[in-house]
Amino acid sequence: MIPRGTRLLPLILVALVLVLTRPALAEVEVEEVVSPGGIKAWLVRDETVPVTAIEFTFKDGGAGLDPDGREGTANLAASTIDEGAGPYDSQAFQQKLADRSIRISFNAGRDALSGSFYTLNRYRDEALELLRLALTQPRFDSEPVERIRSQIMVGIRQSESDPESVGAKALREAVFGDHPYAEPVNGTEASLAAVTVDDLRTYVKEALTQDRLTIGVVGDIEPDTLGAMLDRVFGDLPETGRADPTPDIEPRIAGGSIVLDMDVPQSTILFAQRGMAIDDPRYYAGMVLNYVLGGGSFNSILTDEIRVKRGLAYSVYSFLHPMDHAALLRGGAATQNARAGETVDLVRQVLTDIRDNGVPADKVEDAKTYLTGSFPLRFTSSSQIASQLDAMQYHDFPIDYFQTRNAQVEAVTQEAVDALAAELLDPQGLLFVIVGRPKGLGG
Amino acid sequence: MRSLNIALGAATFLLMSGAVPALAEVFGAKETVLDNGMRIVVVENHRAPVVTQMVWYKVGAMDEPPGRSGIAHFLEHMMFKGTDTLEPGEFSAIVARNGGQENAFTSQDYTAYFQSVSSDRLDLVMELEADRMVNLNIAEDQFELERRVVLEERRQRVDSEPSSILSEQVSASLYRNHPYRNPVIGWAHEIETLSIDDAVDFYRTYYAPNNAILVVSGDVDANEVFAMAEKYFGVLDPSEIPERPDYREPPMTVEIEVVYHDPRVRQPSVTMRKLAPSWNTIEDRSETYALEVLSQIIGGGSTSTFYRSLVIDQGVAVNAGGWYDGDGRGPGTIGFYISPADGVSLDEAEAALREEIAKLLTKGVTEFDVERAVIRLQDAAATARDSLSGPAMTIGRALSTGRTLEDIEEWPDRIGAVTVDQVNAAARKYLSAPGEVVSRLLPEGGEKGAGQ
Incomplete structure (x- = not known):
């Protein structure tokens, strides 16, 4: 492919932006760059700091590819891919990163593998070479693999006694049953022990492919220079790999509560119900609804009822959790055991009330002015902007998203939020998982 | 929200001390002092049309009256609970x-x-901060x-x-005299007894323009910020801030062992801590720079070096390392930690760690190590400037713990001047001093050396 329209597009965007948003955000021009080899990235040119940040994601390249019984493969690979590559063993590779203050890291999620790269421009050439080697020639020598495996094992064991982790596991299992989303990304002690170096190699071959790659770049780089960089770093990756077999699922959640006994003075409460997909046309209304419910900290009804009015918890929250194959509305709180039942009742009551009566008009307006007004706070560091660029492509958002997004939020009406609340909120299908020695449940 | 900044782990300390440094030319910070004594610092950063405003009070948990642990943090919560208007x-x-x-x-040192x-709302939030600096009005039911x-x-x-x-119990053992012995959030039995008068007294004593620093970072013009600060903060009266005791720790001559068993522990670990100088407790500050390089x-x-030897070469640990922290108003600490690998007892791991420390003292670090670290x-x-709030955090923390903008500005040069001899001399001086606190985190019923 040939680079197309990369020069013209930003000019058009600038014109649009001046009309739609505060002028300074117009300076965030997003350029689409396609390398001579056909690799696409979205770029924001920025000279504020002498660094280059790249954030990239392999969609369908996460734990969904883990072989049965060897859950934790993607996560172990992500944790060892930068522990030796090409001619460099683990220590040599890590020393090169350290000596040049280069940050390269990988993170395996349920649905995708994401990567992060950050370097001072004076080390950029060396840094890119290390990234290329990690992506295309990881060594998976036994010393680092075993070392990192044992560190992940420690984490798995520790999570067995951490209330939050214990609750999250029970919630996953109750909601997703035998769907892969019930499995932990880290794996279990047994499944992680079973992962072989061959599994890691196979995983890399199947997951790190050009067809599932999205890339966001921030730095003082000409598009031509970036094109060459993209080919150099990502050009040797295979075109395609193995599809993620994870099926879509609409979780059928039986409401109620699951109690897991733990001898601690505070009950950790997690809750979940059905959610909404990120490409749902009502998603912006969903953002407003969640802000009012429990996403907006001190401006949310849950915080007001549970923390401010009654002092029951230090933190209480909700969030929309759209994944690639399922969507949930989730939340949590932590309160002393004696008040756990009361807190659970309040959460259910707040949801019921919003479902039946809608949200107060001033709350809708407050949510919209917060969500639009705080949007520029996402553009304050190179990595943060690069991450936005990557996420926009991952979710098929338009390249002018930075300029059009606030208008979408502003267009959300009270009626839309109330209608969504009536349809989405499901107090009967609301599941609570409580870890601790809760009192007063079932009242 | 209303969160508490307790740097518990060594890793946190390291990250913090790693983030503090910055060339002033990089920040390009500008400062002024209002007539009432309030210091105003501005870092211009025009990347996005946003700004971070921070107000730092030079008062923290270490300034609490005896028996009133937690009041600094409790007051921080109440600062959101209303003013006269x-x-x-x-x-x-x-x-x-x-x-x-x-x-x-809230930390031990500052709030x-x-x-x-x-950035077009800076005016608004500055007016709000100036209001609650002097007009806090707390209702009993809210408290x-x-x-x-x-x-x-x-x-x-x-x-x-x-x-x-x-960690809370370790601090209570390590500091015999300094109020760092009390946790920032306070002991539960004392939080139970704190009164609204305690909060108001603390507020009236320490919240005043001459005990505060305003740091603004973002898409602003420094002179406009100075004028705005004059308008909102300049009109506030200074108050007499009481002289704080100069708490000093007596020399530590004993070894204290703190052991905690908990059925929730799945991975045992051992940590050793010694008192060390901080920027504020030492005359010869070149030592603190040398210790930062050592860290x-x-x-x-x-x-x-510790990770490489203990985790990779010897394979006796899943994790190991060391730290130095000397950023606070009170004494600093220097310490080491190790988590044994499967099949290695905690005693064996501790012995390996001690051997590594001994090696550090006899052989020392190399010139190459120092160059790389610098x-x-x-x-x-x-x-450090690739962030909106980062510069404000760095500057605020440094200025509220006794440093000047110049100290921040010259930091890279001072670090660059550290020699291998200085690092080794400082390491020997403070690591071979007697006295330390050894803490062990163990599963329930686990023997001291069980390690599994």
């Missing part, structure tokens, strides 16, 4: 309605409040409700986390 919660509601994000935190907001919230916060942060329970060399990360620290300074 604002209802409880209205401060946060106004900030959020204007698209702002806000938070606050800070901040908002990140569109009682918030007591419950703070106790829940304590349960969440401390009681739910075995390593936090241990970088021994500190966490897979290329550090470059990394200076590189960190070169990227």
Whole structure:
């Protein structure tokens, strides 16, 4: 492919932006760059700091590819891919990163593998070479693999006694049953022990492919220079790999509560119900609804009822959790055991009330002015902007998203939020998982 | 929100001390002092049309009256609960309605409040901060409700986390005289007894323009910020801030062992701590720079000397490292930690760690180690501006713990001047001093050396 329209597009965007948003955000021009080899990235040119940040994601390249019984493969690979590559063993590779203050890291999620790269421009050439080697020639020598495996094992064991982790596991299992989303990304002690170096190699071959790659770049780089960089770093990756077999699922959640006994003075409460997909046309209304419910900290009804009015918890929250194959509305709180039942009742009551009566008009307006007004706070560091660029492509958002997004939020009406609340909120299908020695449940 | 900044782990300390440094030319910070004594610092950064405002009070948990542990943090919560003209919660509601994000935190050394907001709303949030600096108005019912919230916060942060329970007890053993011995959030039995008068007294004593620093970072013009600060803060009267005791720790001559068993512990670990100088407790500050370089060399990360030897070469640990922290107003600490690998007892791991420390003292670090560490620290300074709130955090923390802008400005040069001899001399001086606290985190019923 040939680079197309990369020069013209930003000019058009600038014109649009001046009309739609505060002028300074117009300076965030997003350029689409396609390398001579056909690799696409979205770029924001920025000279504020002498660094280059790249954030990239392999969609369908996460734990969904883990072989049965060897859950934790993607996560172990992500944790060892930068522990030796090409001619460099683990220590040599890590020393090169350290000596040049280069940050390269990988993170395996349920649905995708994401990567992060950050370097001072004076080390950029060396840094890119290390990234290329990690992506295309990881060594998976036994010393680092075993070392990192044992560190992940420690984490798995520790999570067995951490209330939050214990609750999250029970919630996953109750909601997703035998769907892969019930499995932990880290794996279990047994499944992680079973992962072989061959599994890691196979995983890399199947997951790190050009067809599932999205890339966001921030730095003082000409598009031509970036094109060459993209080919150099990502050009040797295979075109395609193995599809993620994870099926879509609409979780059928039986409401109620699951109690897991733990001898601690505070009950950790997690809750979940059905959610909404990120490409749902009502998603912006969903953002407003969640802000009012429990996403907006001190401006949310849950915080007001549970923390401010009654002092029951230090933190209480909700969030929309759209994944690639399922969507949930989730939340949590932590309160002393004696008040756990009361807190659970309040959460259910707040949801019921919003479902039946809608949200107060001033709350809708407050949510919209917060969500639009705080949007520029996402553009304050190179990595943060690069991450936005990557996420926009991952979710098929338009390249002018930075300029059009606030208008979408502003267009959300009270009626839309109330209608969504009536349809989405499901107090009967609301599941609570409580870890601790809760009192007063079932009242 | 209303969160508490307790740097518990060594890793946190390292990250913090790694983030502090920055070339002043990189920040390009400008400062002025108002007639009432309030210091104003501005870092211009025009990348996005946003700004972070931070107000730092030079008062923290270490300034609490005896028996009133937790009042600094409790007051921080109450700062959101209304003024003469604002209802409880209205401060946060106004900030959020204007698209702002806000938070606050309390440490042993300072208390800070901040908002990140569109730069055309700086005027608004500055007026709000100036208002609550002098016009706080706390209602009894609000105070009682918030007591419950703070106790829940304590349960969440401390009681739910075995390593936090241990860490709190370790501080109570390490500091025999300094108020650092009390946890920032306070002891539960004292939080129960704190009164609204305690909060008001603390507020009236320490919240004043001459005990505060305003740091503004973002898309602003420094002179306009100075004028704005004059308008809102300049009109406030200074107050007489009492002289704080110069707490000094007596020499530590004993070894104290702190052991905590908890059925929730799945991975045992052992940590050794010694008192060390901090910027504020030492005359010859070149030693603190040398110790910062040492910290970088021994500190966490897979290329550090301790990790390489204990985790990679010997394979006796899943994790190991060391740290130095000397950023506070009170004494600093230097220490080491190790988590044994499967099949290695805690005693064996501890012995290996002690051998490594002995090796450090006899052989010392190399010139190459020092060069590498210095470059990394200076590189960190070169990227410190790639953030909106980072510069405000760095500057606020340094200025509220006794440093000047010049100290921040010259930091990379001072680090660059550190020699291998200085590092080894400082390491020997403070690591071979007698006295330390050894803490062990163990599963229930696990023997001291069980290690599984």
